[in-house]
Amino acid sequence: MVEATGLEKTYPVRRGEPVHAVRGVDLDVRAGEVFGLLGPNGAGKTTTVRMLATLTAPTAGSARVAGHDLLREPRRVRERIGYVSQAGGVDETVSGRENVVLAARLHGLSAREAARRAAELLEVFALTDVADRPARTLSGGQRRRFALAIGLAHRPELIFLDEPTTGLDPRNRAAFWQEIRGLRDGGTAVLLTTHYLDEADALADRLAIVDHGRVVAAGTPGELKRRVSGDVITLRVPAADAEPASRLLAAQPYVREVGGDGGGLRAYVGDGDSALPALLRAIEEGGLRVEAISLRRATLDDVFLRQTGRSLRDAA
């Protein structure tokens, strides 16, 4: 669905250094999958998606999108894709239904076909009851679902969703994830951007983690987490003990990698349940003090931490 090679985007800035928003991104999104671009604010996710959706021209690189060359056949690409921006693109002055009908008409459906398609989508997204209210009276969750229906009006093979659940409450988010899974199961490929770790983990079949305009890791959530190792032991020690504690951790045969500082040292281990008591013994024998210790499974944040040295939570 998407094969991108070396995509770059540089924005010229008046009286300033140009901004290298995207610095050489390769992507491969297959039919029938939800693909996630995960990264902090400003990582270049929106710019990448806007390039793939023909909305802004790449400075360098090439891509095939939905079977067509992005640069040579942008109109063909546009016919086959849908795009839902962060803002959502719902016209507030008319009803939700009219929004969907209008989108279908714009893509060349007849008035009758457009009405039928709109009714179908409103049913799928449980919007029929609120479809004829002015769009400005809709809740945030309803508005998001209308934006999705608008993006799907012309039955695209691939839909781009930019931060689809930002601002939704947890219940609406979970419901929206189900809608997105439903799209995929119905054969529409989905490329979405997110800065939520749990969203990428729960929703993406495969993902690329982006930072400063580059892909720093890519794979299924499971593969990425396995790459980090199994479990993470986090220790808080007094500042004076941070250096020796870090050395002591690194010297343990079952510790694969050490990261962080005194505020939160991280030891990546294969099997946390057996490593934890061994580590506690080693610390005691070393005469070091520990203020807090915890064990958890590796998350996508650990993948990001390992690749960039920062936590996605702090970076976002």
Ligand SMILES: Nc1ncnc2c1ncn2[C@@H]1O[C@H](COP(=O)(O)OP(=O)(O)OP(=O)(O)O)[C@@H](O)[C@H]1O
């Ligand atoms: N039109 C523009 N002119 C100059 N710089 C821009 C422009 N659009 C984006 N940028 C810059 O490019 C970088 C990447 O922005 P982009 O919106 O792609 O990131 P993002 O990962 O989608 O983040 P967010 O989630 O905050 O939208 C940022 O530093 C941003 O300020």
